[in-house]
Amino acid sequence: MLYQDGGQPRPYPATIRNRTPVQGTGGAGPRPGIQKEIKTAMSTSPVPTNGQPDEQPRDAAFWSSYTTGLKVSNVPSGALNLNVEGKLVNGPLQGFGRMWQKTYSITLNGTSLTAKEVIKTWKERFPEFWPKGNRFFGPLTGIAPGEVALLNLTLTGGIKLSTGVLVLYADEESFTLMTPQGHIFAGWITFSALEENGSLVAQAQVLMRASDPIYELGFRLGMYKEEDKFWQHTLKSLASSFGIDVPVEMQAICVDPRMQWSHAKNVWHNAAMRTTIYTISTPLRWIRGRGRKRNQQ
Amino acid sequence: MPQANVVMHARRVTPTTSIIDIQGDISAFAEQELMRAYTEASAPTTRTIILNFTGLEYMNSSGIGLIVTLLIRINRQKQRMLAFGLSDHYQHIFELTRLNDAIKIYTSEAAALAAA
Numbered sequence A: 001m002l003y004q005d006g007g008q009p010r011p012y013p014a015t016i017r018n019r020t021p022v023q024g025t026g027g028a029g030p031r032p033g034i035q036k037e038i039k040t041a042m043s044t045s046p047v048p049t050n051g052q053p054d055e056q057p058r059d060a061a062f063w064s065s066y067t068t069g070l071k072v073s074n075v076p077s078g079a080l081n082l083n084v085e086g087k088l089v090n091g092p093l094q095g096f097g098r099m100w101q102k103t104y105s106i107t108l109n110g111t112s113l114t115a116k117e118v119i120k121t122w123k124e125r126f127p128e129f130w131p132k133g134n135r136f137f138g139p140l141t142g143i144a145p146g147e148v149a150l151l152n153l154t155l156t157g158g159i160k161l162s163t164g165v166l167v168l169y170a171d172e173e174s175f176t177l178m179t180p181q182g183h184i185f186a187g188w189i190t191f192s193a194l195e196e197n198g199s200l201v202a203q204a205q206v207l208m209r210a211s212d213p214i215y216e217l218g219f220r221l222g223m224y225k226e227e228d229k230f231w232q233h234t235l236k237s238l239a240s241s242f243g244i245d246v247p248v249e250m251q252a253i254c255v256d257p258r259m260q261w262s263h264a265k266n267v268w269h270n271a272a273m274r275t276t277i278y279t280i281s282t283p284l285r286w287i288r289g290r291g292r293k294r295n296q297q
Numbered sequence B: 001m002p003q004a005n006v007v008m009h010a011r012r013v014t015p016t017t018s019i020i021d022i023q024g025d026i027s028a029f030a031e032q033e034l035m036r037a038y039t040e041a042s043a044p045t046t047r048t049i050i051l052n053f054t055g056l057e058y059m060n061s062s063g064i065g066l067i068v069t070l071l072i073r074i075n076r077q078k079q080r081m082l083a084f085g086l087s088d089h090y091q092h093i094f095e096l097t098r099l100n101d102a103i104k105i106y107t108s109e110a111a112a113l114a115a116a
Helices: A033-039 A115-124 A213-241 A261-269 A271-280 A282-296 B028-041 B061-076 B088-096 B109-115
Strands: A099-107 A135-137 A148-154 A160-170 A174-178 A185-196 A199-210 A249-256 B006-014 B017-026 B048-059 B080-084 B104-106
Touching: A099 A213, A099 B061, A115 A174, A115 A185, A115 A199, A115 A213, A160 A271, A174 B061, A185 B061, A199 A213, A199 B061, A213 A261, A213 A271, A249 B061, A261 A271, A271 A282, B006 B028, B017 B028, B017 B061, B017 B109, B028 B061, B048 B061, B048 B088, B048 B109, B061 B080, B080 B109, B104 B109
Parallel strands: B017 B048, B048 B080, B080 B104
Antiparallel strands: A099 A199, A099 A249, A135 A148, A148 A160, A160 A174, A174 A185, A185 A199, B006 B017
């Protein structure tokens, strides 16, 4: 909601209100990348097209257009599509627990790789780098802004979790995944690569809060360590794909130690509980399905 | 660390309200400049920090993360953050990332100051 003089709210412009989810262009736009971005420092004019100024900002092609509930356009074989359809995405401001910024990074020395090549590989082979027992069902078109991917995860104690992520942002040197209601955490993860002082650094940076009190308890009872292991494994696998074996550095900053009790009600969407209920009730659904078939015959 | 492609200027408009004018790009490289501008804008009497996005030219997801961490820092100082000057595109980004749940966005500096 926008506010104008006198504090009266006015709706967003129609161009925003009427947006519908669309497929992103996946970096097809003129995004110059971080290095080029610096070279064009202080250029205040938009990129001209056919002699006419382009009204779109340079980053326009890299952001998702979603403003409503998520839609799963394609369910890959073997994927469980639960807790995603129609859900809103939650940023770190909508979560319950302490807010953390965690950065996992690797330095890829002794390689001629560029940041763009690393991110290209990371996008294309994203699911391969995950630890066993966790599956990322990416869209057929790859990681691109506005795409929704399904996640089937295994938590501590073997608890299964079906959820998803929205590709919030993607350019040639970074991409960001944002979580929906019910996910373990509310927030986003940015995967990026940067050439710095002759070194190439790849990193995953998580900005998050546990979504609800149950997840926050789980994090404190060991899920934080599991999460650290998860991303450390991912980064080591990324390095291995380039034939490099390097240690993963980790930095954790507690941005806000307070709980947001006003968001405790997020527990209603808890995907772990919903997945468990779904799994337990599978025989009942099977019996009911058979009964319906018999009645139809 | 590559240099930031952004300039920020802090203005103390009243003893309780300051404005940070942003000109350029907000990405991970803008962190130092943003925190410097906030330190300059914040006095013991400051209760409201207003971000002026009129000069915003580019913002990526790391930049949105910076706004979130600044918001938390401001709230912990018992201050509040308002914003104005966002183009339609960046209003959409605030809506998409749900920053608009926590930051009131105004159409003009006058409107933001009136609400401060």
